[in-house]
Amino acid sequence: MRLQHCLSWSLSLLPLLLLSCGYQCVSVHFQTPQPVNVLPAGRLVLQVQIDRGPKEKISMITWEREPENAKTPGNPGKVTLITFPGQGKRLDGRLSLEEQGSILKLEGFGVADSGVYIVTVTDQAGIKTAGQCTVKEYEAVHHPSVRVNVSHSSLFCVETWGTDLKFSWLHERAAITDAVGHVSPDGKTLFVSSAPICGHFTCMVSNKLGHSSATYTAEPCEREGKRTTVAVVSLVILLVCGAALAFLLWRRHRRYSNRGERLQEDFEDNL
Incomplete structure (x- = not known):
C-alpha cells in the first residue's frame, strides 16, 4: 500500500517537473557540423544555440578546450579560453566572442588550437549545461x-x-x-x-x-594501330613472297618449254 502511495505521489509530481523544466531547463547545441576542420592560419568559428525557458536567466557562458586524446603524455588538460560576460578577447587578441557569448571566433588557427571545445552555460541557480565540439586542423595530401x-x-x-x-x-x-x-x-x-x-x-x-x-x-598495351600496321606489313610480305614464287615458277616453266622446243627442232633436223 505504501509503495502504491509513493508511486501515485511520484506520478502526480511528474507533470509539475516537466512543466518546471519547460520554463527553467537550459539546452546547448552546436550548430556547426562535426568534426570541424580548419585550414592552417585560417579562422575558426563555432556557434551554439542556447534554448531556455522564459523565466530562465543566463549568468555565465564559459568556453574551454581539452586535447582530443586525454591520455596523450604531457597534455595540459582542460583549459579555460574565454568567458562571457567578463572578457572581450583572449589569446593575444586572436580569440573573441559575439552574440552574447554564443559565437566563438579564433583567428590564425594552428595545430595547437585543435582539440575538443566545450561550452558551459550556467543559469542563475548555478546549474550548468554543457556541449562539446571536436576541432581539427585541415591536413594536406601526403603520399598516396x-x-x-x-x-x-x-x-x-x-x-x-x-x-x-x-x-x-x-x-x-x-x-x-x-x-x-x-x-x-x-x-x-x-x-x-x-x-x-x-x-x-x-x-x-x-x-x-x-x-x-x-x-x-604494368606491361605496355598492344595498341590497335600497331596491330593494324603489323597486319598490313604481314600481308605485303605475303604478297611479295607469293609474287616471287609465282615468278620463279613461271621462269622455270618457260625454261622447260624452251628446252622442249629446241629438242623437237633438233630431232626434226636430224630426220
Missing part, C-alpha cells in the same frame, strides 16, 4: 600509393593522410573511359575492363591544400 588486385582486375588508391580527399584516375595520362574501366563511387577503386591489366595508371588525390599522385605501371 596504388595497390593492384590481379585476380579481380582492379586497382586501389591508398592515402592515409589528408582531409576531405577527392580521388580521380588517369590511364596513359587520359581520363578513364568505359573501354578502360569504371571507378567506384568513392573514387578510390578502379575496376579495369580488360585483362591482363596493361599500361600506366595514375591515381590523383587532392583537397583544398593541393594534390599528389601515384602511378602503377
Whole structure:
C-alpha cells in the first residue's frame, strides 16, 4: 500500500517537473557540423544555440578546450579560453566572442588550437549545461600509393593522410573511359575492363591544400594501330613472297618449254 502511495505521489509530481523544466531547463547545441576542420592560419568559428525557458536567466557562458586524446603524455588538460560576460578577447587578441557569448571566433588557427571545445552555460541557480565540439586542423595530401588486385582486375588508391580527399584516375595520362574501366563511387577503386591489366595508371588525390599522385605501371598495351600496321606489313610480305614464287615458277616453266622446243627442232633436223 505504501509503495502504491509513493508511486501515485511520484506520478502526480511528474507533470509539475516537466512543466518546471519547460520554463527553467537550459539546452546547448552546436550548430556547426562535426568534426570541424580548419585550414592552417585560417579562422575558426563555432556557434551554439542556447534554448531556455522564459523565466530562465543566463549568468555565465564559459568556453574551454581539452586535447582530443586525454591520455596523450604531457597534455595540459582542460583549459579555460574565454568567458562571457567578463572578457572581450583572449589569446593575444586572436580569440573573441559575439552574440552574447554564443559565437566563438579564433583567428590564425594552428595545430595547437585543435582539440575538443566545450561550452558551459550556467543559469542563475548555478546549474550548468554543457556541449562539446571536436576541432581539427585541415591536413594536406601526403603520399598516396596504388595497390593492384590481379585476380579481380582492379586497382586501389591508398592515402592515409589528408582531409576531405577527392580521388580521380588517369590511364596513359587520359581520363578513364568505359573501354578502360569504371571507378567506384568513392573514387578510390578502379575496376579495369580488360585483362591482363596493361599500361600506366595514375591515381590523383587532392583537397583544398593541393594534390599528389601515384602511378602503377604494368606491361605496355598492344595498341590497335600497331596491330593494324603489323597486319598490313604481314600481308605485303605475303604478297611479295607469293609474287616471287609465282615468278620463279613461271621462269622455270618457260625454261622447260624452251628446252622442249629446241629438242623437237633438233630431232626434226636430224630426220
